[in-house]
Amino acid sequence: MRICIFGAGAIGGYMGAKLAQAGAEVSLVARGPHLSAMQADGLRLIEEGAETAVPVRAASDPAELGEQDYVIVTLKAHSVPGVVDAMAPLIGKETCVVSGVNGVPWWYFHKHGGELEGTRLETVDPGGRQWDGFGPDRVLGCVVYPAAEVIRPGVVRHVEGNRFSLGEPDGSKSERAVALSKTLSAAGLKAPVRPRLRDEIWVKLWGNLSFNPISALTHATLDVLCTDPGTRAVAKAMMLEAQEIAERLGVKFPIDVERRIDGGAAVGAHRTSMLQDLDAGRPMEIDALVASVQELGRLTGVATPAIDTVLALVALRGRVAGLY
Structure with missing residues (x-):
């Protein structure tokens, strides 16, 4: 082989x-x-x-x-x-x-x-x-x-x-x-x-969709952005929108949003890959992690106001840095 x-x-x-x-x-x-x-x-x-x-x-x-x-x-x-x-x-x-x-x-x-x-x-x-x-x-x-x-x-x-x-x-x-x-x-x-690999894709994507752009915008590590009331609420809103999209596509989530966010907090003072890319001057994975979920929202008829807002902000952050 x-x-x-x-x-x-x-x-x-x-x-x-x-x-x-x-x-x-x-x-x-x-x-x-x-x-x-x-x-x-x-x-x-x-x-x-x-x-x-x-x-x-x-x-x-x-x-x-x-x-x-x-x-x-x-x-x-x-x-x-x-x-x-x-x-x-x-x-x-x-x-x-x-x-x-x-x-x-x-x-x-x-x-x-x-x-x-x-x-x-x-x-x-x-x-x-x-x-x-x-x-x-x-x-x-x-x-x-x-x-x-x-x-x-x-x-x-x-x-x-x-x-x-x-x-x-x-x-x-x-x-x-x-x-x-x-x-x-x-x-x-x-x-x-x-x-049912798509179920696993979505559970991982839940975190990447929300934690990555929020960390790139705030420079906060996972333990901070998952426990700060404001950023936790933003992440939860994005994840609930994603859950509605995924469930319309037949996906079954084995855990709920709160447990997924708690899992992110438990990782500790970790800098997400998008934050690492921003700091290192590397292109940011905005499309695959965030814009793709927005596209799926359009295809399934699910409104994504939280995702739309964070995507607009992180996309501009990426363009200003010359990394998107």
Whole structure:
């Protein structure tokens, strides 16, 4: 089984290192100093306080790696449409594209059923680049739970978590999903195959939709924005709007809004990814995490006043910073 991880930053690097340690045939696509460091000294993984050098095959040009059985995409959502063509050398007739990207996935309405079956989402897939470039039948969904960070080029520190939930758009327990699950499990990662992956997508999205833009606007860490009465109320309002949208699409939430916000507070003084991107001068994931939910609100006829307000503010914050 040949596996390529496209976008081997923190999460992709962590997964790649674990697979390589387990003897899997894995390659990584990366760029810049991070790539150079991995090519020179291997990928260094810091886990439970111990640092290990993991030899990996890494390249910037996918053509060097050839066709793969699985291409696991761990880029930020806004980066994917622009690299669809570059990924072509990795894609063979039977290649499975695993979408390990935050936010509403571009394939959301593939094999969803109902009146929105086959609907394309402009906010996450402008011009249908992924839908037309990959083809939705190739896709296997993935909800990413680990936290990791690149602390210097070629060095990834695993913070917590090791679960990558997998799921087919139609909910089936396919051979390709089971095979990848077994390979990830052999590498010490949890990789359950879920029949209702969209439910998990929404539970994670609940937090990303609200906590990320609020933190970018206020610079507050999770423990603060989830306990301050004002920002907690804003987050709750956004999440309730999202819940109405999701439930109209058939999603079932295993927990309520209050518990989800309490879970965010329990994480502690964590700076969300959007705040980290803002501070580091990196493009912000506004479309995949917030604008996509607004788009779904329009499609389902759900009013989203709280989401609309926060989206307008964070979008302007991003534009002023030159990051959106």
